[in-house]
Amino acid sequence: MKVTDYFEAAKDNTLISFEVLPPLKGGSMQAIFNTLDPLMEFKPPFIDVTYHREEFIYRKRPSGYYEKTAIRKRPGTVGICAAIMHRYGVDAVPHLICGGFSKEETENALIDLNFLNVNNVLALRGDAAKFEDKFLPHPEGHAYALDLVKQVADMNCGKYLDPNISNGEKTNFCIGIAGYPEKHFEAPSLKTDLDYTKEKVDAGANYIVTQMFFNNKKYFQYVDECRKAGINVPIVPGLKPITKKYQLTSIPRLFFIDIPDELVKEINKAQTDEAIK
Structure with missing residues (x-):
């Protein structure tokens, strides 16, 4: 079931969902279950599972120089989604990010998710890698969340990266994106940030999940500004x-x-x- 279908069915009732991080490499799925088991009494309609890019460490070589080595510290998003759906019978929403992933890797992840009957994704650019002062995309990946949204929307239309694929399987993903009540820190103004957000909605995004906030007024002002800008999709408050x-x-x-x-x-x-x- 799509996230937006839950919103429509809820009408005036309040829905509460949760977001979990994959355990560090070598960790156990049981740690996720231990976290979620006591929360299931709130009957979450869906559970988000974050995705993490590779991180870098510097290893000292015998010569004295340091070698930059990429590592993946939190693998398992797709598998965790499957495990959550199997154990609890609720939908999982995997996060997809641009950083550290090629377009081909993203397409393959989407194919796996489609085979698992995962119908929702949250499309994000992602943060800069540690030790980097700005976001650097994968050489064969997306630089912006807008491009990631477009790739998912293309697959929903049966369009794959390989132009030789005709009559490709159409996926059916509901696409979420991020919103920033206090604006994205890289945006020069809230209006500019909203312009980018509207581009993503126009490209196929179906709902927005906000960055965390601690002043409710900021959220309500953000919703008002989105509506003025012609952004009319549901806007979910992110709480921590x-x-x-x-x-x-x-x-x-x-x-x-x-x-x-x-x-x-x-x-x-x-x-x-x-x-x-």
Whole structure:
């Protein structure tokens, strides 16, 4: 079932879904189950599973020089989606990213997902790799989320990368994209950011999931601005609980968002992690 179908069926009822990260390489699927088992009482209609690009480490060679080596630290998104659907009977929404993946690798992942009857994807550009000061696309991949959305939309029409494929299997993916109530940190203005978002919607995106925010007013203002810009797809608020005091500085640094003064003051009063929760 498509994410947008759940929205339509819910009418005025509130839906709560969750997002999980694949375990580090060598980790167990049981860790995901241990996280999700107690949350299933909320009856999530779908569960997002993030995708991660390769990361780099520097290994010192005997000569004294350092060699940059690519590693994949969190594989398994497609398999985790299948395991979640099998165990809980709920839809899984895999994240697809541009960074670190060629167009061919993306197409193959989409084919696997289609075979598994996964009907939803979240199309993202992804972040810059560690030790890089800006996002660098795969030499044979996409530079922008817009291009990734177009590739998924093409496959929904039976169009594959190989021009010799005629009458290709049409996929049926519902395409989600990211939205930024406080604008993407690389965008010069909110209007520019919204222009890019509208391009993705016009290219085939069906819904938006926002970056986390801690001031509800920012979300409602963002929805209003989207509607004024002609963006009329559902806009899902992305929420993250603060559970540790260090997150007061790490979250703004990593995600380029503000935390309201009232919340900062209350968290700073707390003396334990339990009190923060």
